[in-house]
Each structure stands twice: as structure tokens, then as C-alpha cells.
Amino acid sequence: MVDENDKTTIKEAIKRRKREVYKPVVPEMQLGFVHHNVDCIGCRACEIACKDKNGLSAGPRFRRVQYVEGGIYPDVYAYKVNVSCNHCAEPACLPACPTGAIWKRADNGIVDIDSTLCIGCRRCEATCPYGAPQFIPDQNIVSKCNLCVDEIEAGRKPYCVMACMMRVLDVGPIDLLRANVQETKAIGPGEEPVRAVKNFANPELTNPSIVFVAHSKGKVES
Structure with missing residues (x-):
């Protein structure tokens, strides 16, 4: 239940938000994720670690492992795509928030x-x-991955990365991940990261801070 002090704070935030003109933030350095679709075994340890870190009940999942299967025998395939908040350069959620809660x-x-x-x-x-x-029903709020910012500030990596037994998920400066020079086991010699895989929303929409080492069947045709 929202008390009167909270209502006043929210009303003031909405008024202030209406007066502001949204200007995209250009950070000093943009952190992002890299995920190796082929070597991921779909164990969901990253999902569980994330739910444990954020105290999430059944339902909400900040990180999601998606199983992709297809083909016709004998040409069949299967791979996993692991996603959460992409901490976009131009996040669509930010200007949509009427109270300025997203930043x-x-x-x-x-x-x-x-x-x-x-x-x-x-x-x-x-x-x-x-x-x-x-959406977190019992709190009537929306929440999401914040890249375990408290862990980042303490010099550690997010819970999802630390829980990955195959070491196919990692974080780092997104420009280095895209250039394939980041020192991470998620990218091996000769492997080229891509910005999107099949069924992933067009990266031109929000410029997400994620790259994939894609399965051959998951690569987006240019």
C-alpha cells in the first residue's frame, strides 16, 4: 500500500518528468554481455543464480535461457540463447517511464x-x-537485471556469469566484445561475435549492449 508521503514523491517526480526533455545518456564506458550460443548447455544455473541474488519468487525471471530446435532429419540442430536486460545505448524503457524511475x-x-x-x-x-x-505482483513494481551493479562496483562479476559452469556468458566493455579482443573464454580463436541472432529483435531499435557467438543456423542473414 502506498502511503501519502509516497504519493507526494511520485506526483512530484511525474511533474518533474513532464518538464524534462529526454536526452540519451552517453556513458564513459558501456558494459555489456557476450553469450556463446553453441557451447551453452542450457543448465539454467545463470537463471537460478539471478533469482537467488534478487530474491525473486516463481514467475519473474530477469535472465532467461531460450531453447531453439529445428531442422529435418538428418539435418537437425539445437542451441540456446541466453538473454536478460541488454542495457541498451538507447533504451526504449527509459523515456517511457512517467516517473523517471528508470535511469x-x-x-x-x-x-x-x-x-x-x-x-x-x-x-x-x-x-x-x-x-x-x-512485473513483481506482490510489490506492484517492475524490476529487471541491473547487471549486479553492486558486484561490479566491488570488482566482481554478476551472479549469472559466476554461476555459468561452461563459461559461455561474460561481461565487459561492449566495444571490446564487438571487436573480439576482450579476454574472455566466451569467445574463442577465430570466432566472430554478432549483434543479433534469429528471432532476436532488430538491434537498430535500441542498440542493445550484447553480442553473441551464434550457431550457424541462428545467424541472421544480411
Whole structure:
């Protein structure tokens, strides 16, 4: 239940938000994810670690492992695509929030949510092309991956990365990940990261901070 002080804070935030003109934040350095689709075994350890870190009940999932299967025998295939919030350079959720609860950090580009300002309108959920914002019914707020920013600030990696037994998920400066020079086991010699895989929303929409080492059947035809 929202008390009167909270209502006043929310109303003031909405008024301030209406006066502002949205200007995309250009961070000093943009962190992002890399995921190796082929070597991922779909164990979902990253999902469980994320739910444990954020105290999530059944239902909301900040990180999701998607199984992709197809083909006709004998030419069959299967691979996994692992996604969460992509901490986009131009996040669609941010300008959609009427209270300014969503913001982008200037130092590392992480897109975060201030739960004290969230009113549970779910506009961010509707605008995100990647399904990242998750509604938390018992709190009537929307939340999502914040890249375990407390771990990042402490010099550690996010829980999902640390839980990955195959070491196919990692984080780093997105420009280095895209250039394939980041020192990570998620990218091997001769492997080229791509910005999108099949059934992944067009990266031109929000410029997501994620790259994939894609399965041959999952590569997007140019």
C-alpha cells in the first residue's frame, strides 16, 4: 500500500518528468554481455543464480535461457540463447517511464530502476522489445537485471556469469566484445561475435549492449 508521503514523491517526480526533455545518456564506458550460443548447455544455473541474488519468487525471471530446435532429419540442430536486460545505448524503457524511475548510469551505461519511484504502470514492460522488465505482483513494481551493479562496483562479476559452469556468458566493455579482443573464454580463436541472432529483435531499435557467438543456423542473414 502506498502511503501519502509516497504519493507526494511520485506526483512530484511525474511533474518533474513532464518538464524534462529526454536526452540519451552517453556513458564513459558501456558494459555489456557476450553469450556463446553453441557451447551453452542450457543448465539454467545463470537463471537460478539471478533469482537467488534478487530474491525473486516463481514467475519473474530477469535472465532467461531460450531453447531453439529445428531442422529435418538428418539435418537437425539445437542451441540456446541466453538473454536478460541488454542495457541498451538507447533504451526504449527509459523515456517511457512517467516517473523517471528508470535511469542510465553515466559511468558504466547500466540501465537501472529506482523502485521507490516505480508506480507499476508497466509502460516500460510494453515498450522493451526484449522482454527485460519484469512485473513483481506482490510489490506492484517492475524490476529487471541491473547487471549486479553492486558486484561490479566491488570488482566482481554478476551472479549469472559466476554461476555459468561452461563459461559461455561474460561481461565487459561492449566495444571490446564487438571487436573480439576482450579476454574472455566466451569467445574463442577465430570466432566472430554478432549483434543479433534469429528471432532476436532488430538491434537498430535500441542498440542493445550484447553480442553473441551464434550457431550457424541462428545467424541472421544480411
